[in-house]
Structures are given as structure tokens and as C-alpha cells.
Amino acid sequence: MELVAMLPVHNEAGRYLPRVLDQLSQLADLIVVYDDASTDATPALLARYPWVRAFRGRQPWFPRHEAQLRHHLWRLTVRFRPRWILALDADELFEERALAELPPLLAGRDYDAVAFRLFDFWKGEEQVRVDGAWNPWNRFSPLLVRYRPELPDTWPDQVIHCGRLPLAYRELVTFQSHLRVRHYGWARGGEHLAKYLFYRERDLAQYGRVSAHTESVLAPRVTLEPWIPLEPAPFFRSRRQPERR
Template identity: 40%
Template sequence: MTYYRKATNNKLTAMMQVRNESHRYIRQVLDDLSEYVDEIVIVDDGSTDDTAAICASYPKVVSLGRSDASLYGINEMALKLRLFRRTLATRPDWILAIDADECFEPRFKDDVRGMINQTLLDWYAFRFYHFWHSTTHYRVDKLWAPVQYGPRLFRYLPQATYRWNHQALHGGSLPMNLVSEFPGTSSSLRIKHFGYAGSVEETLRKYQFYVSRDPNSDFCPRSHYDSMLDEHPILEPWVD
């Protein structure tokens, strides 16, 4: 099938799921997104704090869905589909899938318009840098090393068929057939992930959550989960 691809004036829409983010990084993430995206779509996955109110206070948040019960770690595909469909209702040209604890490095905002206003590529993948108990140093050992690329930015083609991973956990942020069926590339731009930048106690809670939701390691090797508890991980300082 031949798809029509706009070369100019493409609208960039960020989509993000959130849950109990008010004391974490949500303001930093929304401040950053507001500088370069056109619209933001959010699904609040059962927050019990004022996360939804914070999100609603940002003018570029044009769609905010809420649920009473969390689906994360239970039926992740249903959660991703709900977010995706809400995003499609805003008629995006390009979609940036980003988490509430992630920010791109500063030069992304200068380059992103050139990336989306072209007709050859339909997606971009990025390296993730996992900041570890710090917002200045990231981890470089084991599977935490920033060598894996993950697609997070893609062109929405209304006539295309998109398929999602059925996993309950770690199913990916974008359609599973994106990389195999559409042209794209890996970018040198970097994503800063602050999910493990907090205290040791916070990391322990994340570890307990994952192993309770994935006791047989169906979705991730147990050795990777266990490495969250390493007492002496190898870190390097971040340089913009």
C-alpha cells in the first residue's frame, strides 16, 4: 500500500500514561515537552494524588483521560491502546511516546522539526540513559548500558494497520510491527530516564512490584530484575 506522507507543517503530539507522579518528575517532563510539541495526550492510570490536576494545568494537554483502577502490570496492552486511541482522536501527524520520568537531551527540541517534516522515514529510535540514584550519573553496566535503541517517535498513517504486544508487562510503548513494516532509523539523540534516579528505597519498591507482577520472569530475565539491587553499579557522569 502507498501511504501519503506530509513533508511540511506536521503536528507533533506527545502521548503519556501517568500514575502518582506529583512528587516525581511530571512537572519537569511537561515543562520540557511544552517547549517543542504541539499537543499532549495523557491517560491517568488510577492516580491517588494530584497528578491529574497538575497535568490539566498545562495548556498543551488537550486530552486527559482518567481511570479509578490501574492497569499497569496487569493488562498493559489495554492501557497502551486506550492511550493510543485517545491520541488518534486528536488527529496527530507524528506521535512521541514518552514516559512521565523521561526527557530528551536539549538538542532534541532543535532537531525534531526536521525529523518529522520529511517523507522518507516513519519512525526514530533512541538510546536510553538510566540515571541511577542521581540526576547527574547514569548506569553503564549489564543490561542498563545505553546500547539498546528503542523507537519512541513515529508518523501516524491513518490507512496503516498497527499491532500491539499482548504482554501484561514490558510490552513496549509503540506498535510492535512499526520497526519491521515501516522505514525508520536510529537517532544519535539521547533520552534521559529518571525512573531509577531516586532513593535506594524507591528502587527496592520498583523491584518488588516487578517481581510480584512477573514472578516467573515471563517478560524480563530475573537476572535483570535482580541487578536493580546491585550495591555497586558502574556509573558515568552525564554531559550534554
């Protein structure tokens, strides 16, 4: 397969997962999902998508050890022998022009990984946070890699913030794409306190202290920028849209 997307999910039926799956169904040949013991309608939602291969856990892994969850998801994904693997979360979407601009990235030969800027939408879907470590303009995240079966698939032994790819894949030659990824995990302001407490507890377990980035979740003042949609560049607009396989 050319492109397989992988993502972990947990109780996402009433959130952004339908939008994510709708988009990935146009971009990827297959979507491998690890359902981390959801208790809502997430399994029924996943069953409605013909391009999804869902695997379900009995007990949630993410709150206990994120690295083990990511490692397991990776091994489920590589069973399908993809040429490329895309690692997203259930609240992340590419901007719309990805339909035209992602296929040329998969055709590249001078790199084995592609990194993207992640924009954190803040208390709504019209604005993104750009202060401090939230600034997306100088921060690229590798999310797309060419599968190299000869590389080891080890992960750091971390409860949280373990990364989405095996350690060996983080050393590959990487292309920095101008395509943007929209992260909606902070778009609902009413969830900020609960998410802060979640990450605070795991920071203490892993580092013995609360990171400055976690503390900044509840900062009284933040810097926001409006989200401005962008059209595909003329070169991509002139290309015929790929047919869904």
C-alpha cells in the same frame, strides 16, 4: 497536527511530571495523557497545562496489564489525527538540545520511525548506569513514529514489557537519532527495592521466572558514567528556533 506526544501517568505530581510537561509544551502541538487512576494531585497538575488533553481511568491498569493501558492510550492519541506520535513516560525528558534538533527529524522523508538512546539515571541526576543490559550506547528505542492509519494497532498480550507502540509500527524504516533521552525512573535510590518487587512479581506472572535484568536492579556493584550535557551541533545552532504553535 504535526506532533502529538502521549504518556501514561500515575501519582506523578511530586516526581518528574512537571518537568516533562514543561518540555513537551515546547516540543509538541498536543500532549495526550492517560491518568491511570491517580490518587494524588496529578489531575490538578495536568489541568494547569493548556496543551494537555487528559483522560482519567477509574482503576489502575498498569499493575494488571500494561499492554491494555498502552493500547488505550494509543487510541486516545490517534483521535487527534497527528502526523507524528511521540511515546514517552512521565519520568523521561529529552536533553535540552531537542528544541533545536527535533523539528528537522519531523521533516525527514526517508523513514517513518525514529529511535533514541535512553540513559537510566542511577541514584541521582548526575550519573547514568552503563553495565550489562543497562548500557545505553548500543540500545535504541523507537519512540517517535509517523502515524499510518492503515496499519493495525494490535499489541502483544503481555502484562509487562509490552513496548510503547503497536506491533506493526515496530517494523517501519527507522532512523537512529543521536538525541538522548534522560530516564529518571531509577534516580531515587530509596525506591529501588519497591520497584524491584513490583517487576519481580510481574516477571513471575508473565514468564514464570524473574528476568536477569530485574535481578540486576539490586546488584551490589554497578558501572556508572557521569552525564555530560551536549550543545546542539553547529548546523542546528544556526537555525532559528521554531515558534511555539
